Amino acid sequence: MAMDQQAAPLTLAEKLQSLPKPMIYGILLVVATIPLFFSVKLPNKCIDPSIDFYAQAMKLPDGSKVIICSDWTNSTRGESKGEMEALLRILMRKNIKFVLLSIGDPQAPQVAKDTIREVTSAEELHGGKHYKEFEDYVNLGYFPSGEGTIVSINNNVRSVAQGKKDFPEGSGPKDALQSPVFEGIKSVSDFKMFFLVTASSTNRTVLERLTNCPMMYMVSGVMVPENTSYYASGQLKGLCGGVKGVYDLENLMEVGINNPGPGQITSDKYKGESIPGWPGKTNTGKGTAYYLALHFTLALLIIAVIVGNLGMYLSKRRAN
Amino acid sequence: MNLFLQVDPKSFWNAPHGSTELTVKLFAAFIIGIGIAVGLTFIPAQLRKWVVRFVTFGAGLFYVLFWIFPRPISRAPTDAPRGAIEGMSFWIADSQPVIMTLTNVIAGFMIGLGIYSLLRVHFSKIAKQQRDWAFSAVLVISMLLMVTLGYADFLQRQDPANFGLADQKNWGLVNYGKDLLFDGLLQNMDAGMFSIVAFYIMSAAYRAFRARSIEATILLVTALIVMLSLMGVVEFMWSGAIDSISKDNGLIQSFKLSAISGWLKGTIQTPAIRGIDFGVGIGLLAMGLRLWLSLEKTGGEA
Amino acid sequence: MDYSLLKQFVAVTATVGLYSVLYKENKFYRFWEHVFLGLASGWALVILWTDVLKSGWYEKMLGASAADGNTAVMGYWPYMFLLPIGLMAYTVFNKKHNWLSRIPIGIILGLYSGQQFSAWMTYYGPLLNDSMKPIVPNTAEFFHPATVVPGTVYVSDALTNLIALLTVISVLTYFLFSFDVKSKVLHATSTTGRWLLMIGFGAIFGSTVMMRFTLLIDRMYFIWIEFVKQGLLHMK
Known part of the structure; x- marks a missing residue:
């Protein structure tokens, strides 16, 4: 009877190729969790797009004005929130005012506002300025038609804010155009930079339509290859991609570029220039917190692929 | 007269807020609009596609003109166009923000359509008590809760007397409820849902990522x-x-x-x-x- | 239990509920899945009114008064025409009149397609330009020396640029001539394009893995560090 037949023991090749799914999931969970309990500063080589991003952001005149198009939600919190936090820290420390809007997702404006609140509270604790809504940044909210909105920003930026209300601290809603952020703004070229923090296809929407303002993107990891192409062609002045980009920025905020000292980061492109960092301030965030765990999970995947391929190779050799 | 020039000097296309003139014009526009929509339902079937083609072409033509027409440079608000070409150029530049509003509003109605469609499916499931209708009820209740608390929170924050709501100490039940639903649940489930893919990538890479060719x-x-x-x-x-x-x-x-x-x-x-x-x-x-x-x-x- | 801890507890429960699908499809997962869909669509509805229709349409149509009662912003009544246009979209469920829903869709598609010509130029112009780099060296030196002379095209640069150009051409050939071609040259270029494309996809895979793992790490950070360590155990 079939029941009596003993199943043939699995060969090594078969064993290597048939690890049970729960085991793989379990190992991944453990490997993604344990490193989070250890705070380790890992060596890092900052890549050019991140260095350019930091350098261009630092070169923005103190007190100038920029636009942040925030199109991420917590679905990519692991990457986008770290990016947004790093960007906000740089802007707040340089007292740069910004217009906030979203063309990607109805949840995005609220998520961005929550992040701004968290970062300004953290900065205040360390002697930073309290960034006030309406005074230091103005929120235009969500626009479902990204295409038309970006064309309008390029053509007549004030028209995009027309009719929009924002909530100043300590008073009721006011017209967004009355915000000090819009003072002296006639066209989009009066803004020094257009920052896009996104995890969706709005990167292309903006790139296709915005011609009158320099741009820098902060994108999720999966979007890095596509956006590297835009960075290489000069359409983007800088690019921060994924958690690696965040870790780069956090390192750059600590030591700057071409400044002698421990952990020095040098760049041939900025030879002869010294771009400062903020040593001693809170520069680390999600990038530093997650980078060690990312090492282990990537290593796990590499091992899993090698094990699977080894199993296949042994099977083939046995069959031959 | 430029319908699209949205500056406040009184024109045929606008009227003071709350005035009888505005009310009458709004009502007339609504009746005419609905009348046109109803009138369209009587159009013979063979002409329908031409109506759609005309609308699509007209809408597209605007941005084609916006691209190929020279744009006004350093134009002051009081500048008047010199000649037809400049007039057209001014008209296009002034119209673009209104076209943006139009696109956003229609896109807004489209999002509404998506939600209406979702509700239609789930209400039908509940009404017919089809398999797993209880989950449809969960969806509808969650949506209603979010709409109610989300909008109530928005209304409270609109009131100048409630500016203290920026501080959590001054929150009431509505604000806590909205925060729990949006920040506590929606945002974290959003993150949870998307992070699950990591497990599938890991498993798929182990099982299928082979150097076969x-x-x-x-x-x-x-x-x-x-x-x-x-x-x-x-x-x-x-x-x-x-x-x-x-x-x-x-x-x-x-x-x-x-x-x-x-x-x-x-x-x-x-x-x-x-x-x-x-x-x-x-x-x-x-x-x-x-x-x-x-x-x-x-x-x-x- | 304070509010922030309660909020975290609810969030962790929901996350665990969603993760339970990894074991198998179950009712606990389906419950949270439907809560998620309900909340997401509910929020979209709120924002649809507060951020889009109220400020972008309703208030522009009605205008506004200043504190002294005088008109601050005029009301633009032609915006009323957008209501029947928008409502036409909802005829999609009506068998007899569903063609009307193509009118608002036609407007959106028309506006989108009209933008495509300028968008195409803005998008592809710099990319095309950057793809044409010098492929003839102007020095006999192969590698970059310690100090690179600006404007010098080293042999290694020229080779790199040539490979990049050939990659663009062969991948494009693979795309444009995906059907069976008789020309041996085209066939060889197309095959090379397919191999080179795999390098692009390999890089995309690597980046995708980074992203997906980071999202998982972030969830684990929320559960174990933010909720358990900092929230429950009050540890730094």
């Missing part, structure tokens, strides 16, 4: 190099090993992990992605033209 081997090796280059520690150790061999030899230095992955990205990956992109671009331009001229089925067939 030349293409698969190339893909596998490149993926490994990119992943290794993302690991700072590996990069650091690899570079150290290369430096220990020679710090001056350009050829040897080219074997640093960052150099290899940088070369791959700059020389093969980016151009390969551009190759795809250019291919897509040709199709995109053709599709744009077909949509505009209603030659694409989804664009204009009625």
Whole structure:
């Protein structure tokens, strides 16, 4: 009877190729969790797009004005929130005012506002300025038609804010155009930079339509290859991609570029220039917190692929 | 008279807030609009596609003109156009923000349509008590709760007397409820839902990522190099090993992990992605033209 | 239990509920899945009114008064025409009149397609330009020396640029001539394009893995560090 037949023991090749799914999931969970309990500063080589991003952001005149198009939600919190936090820290420390809007997702404006609140509270604790809504940044909210909105920003930026209300601290809603952020703004070229923090296809929407303002993107990891192409062609002045980009920025905020000292980061492109960092301030965030765990999970995947391929190779050799 | 010029001097196209004139004009516009919509239902079937084609072409024509027409430079608000060309140029520039509003509003109605469609499916499930109707009820209740608390929170914050709501100490039940639903549940479930893919990628990579052909081997090796280059520690150790061999030899230095992955990205990956992109671009331009001229089925067939 | 801890507890429960699908499809997962869909669509509805229709349409149509009662912003009544246009979209469920829903869709598609020509130029112009780099060296030196002379095209640069150009051409050939071609040259170029494309996909895979793992790490950070360590155990 079939029941009596003993199943043939699995060969090594078969064993290597048939690890049970729960085991793989379990190992991944453990490997993604344990490193989070250890705070380790890992060596890092900052890549050019991140260095350019930091350098261009630092070169923005103190007190100038920029636009942040925030199109991420917590679905990519692991990457986008770290990016947004790093960007906000740089802007707040340089007292740069910004217009906030979203063309990607109805949840995005609220998520961005929550992040701004968290970062300004953290900065205040360390002697930073309290960034006030309406005074230091103005929120235009969500626009479902990204295409038309970006064309309008390029053509007549004030028209995009027309009719929009924002909530100043300590008073009721006011017209967004009355915000000090819009003072002296006639066209989009009066803004020094257009920052896009996104995890969706709005990167292309903006790139296709915005011609009158320099741009820098902060994108999720999966979007890095596509956006590297835009960075290489000069359409983007800088690019921060994924958690690696965040870790780069956090390192750059600590030591700057071409400044002698421990952990020095040098760049041939900025030879002869010294771009400062903020040593001693809170520069680390999600990038530093997650980078060690990312090492282990990537290593796990590499091992899993090698094990699977080894199993296949042994099977083939046995069959031959 | 420019319908699209939205400046406040009184014109035929506007009226003071709360005035009888505005109310009458709004009502008339509503009746005319509904009348046109109802009138369209009587159009013979063979003419319908021409109506859709006309609307699509007209809408597209605006942005084509916006692109090809010269734009006013350094124009002051009081400047008047000199001649028909400049007049057209001013008209297009003034109209674009209104077209943006129009697009956003229609896109808004479309989002509403999506939600209406979702509700239609789930209400029907509940009404007919179909299999798993209880989950449909959960969806509808969650939606209603979010709409109620979300909008109530918005209304409270609109009131100038409630400016203290910026501080959590002054929150009431509505504000806590909205925060719990949005920040506590929705945002965290959003993060949870998208993070599940990591498990599937891991499992799929282990089971299916095999060097079975030349293409698969190339893909596998490149993926490994990119992943290794993302690991700072590996990069650091690899570079150290290369430096220990020679710090001056350009050829040897080219074997640093960052150099290899940088070369791959700059020389093969980016151009390969551009190759795809250019291919897509040709199709995109053709599709744009077909949509505009209603030659694409989804664009204009009625 | 304070509010922030309660909020975290609810969030962790929901996350665990969603993760339970990894074991198998179950009712606990389906419950949270439907809560998620309900909340997401509910929020979209709120924002649809507060951020889009109220400020972008309703208030522009009605205008506004200043504190002294005088008109501050005029009301633009032609915006009323957008209501029947928008409502036409909802005829999609009506068998007899569903063609009307193609009118608002036609407007959106028309506006989108009209933008495509300028968008195409803005998008592809710099990319095309950057793809054409010098492929003839102007020095006999192969590698970059310690100090690179600006404007010099080293042999290694020229080779790299040539490979990049060939990659673009061969991948494009693979895309445009995906059907069976008789020309041997085209066939060889197309095959090379397919191999080079795999390098691009390999890099995309590596980046995708980074992203997906980071999202998982972030969830684990929320559960174990933010909720358990900092929230429950009050540890730094």
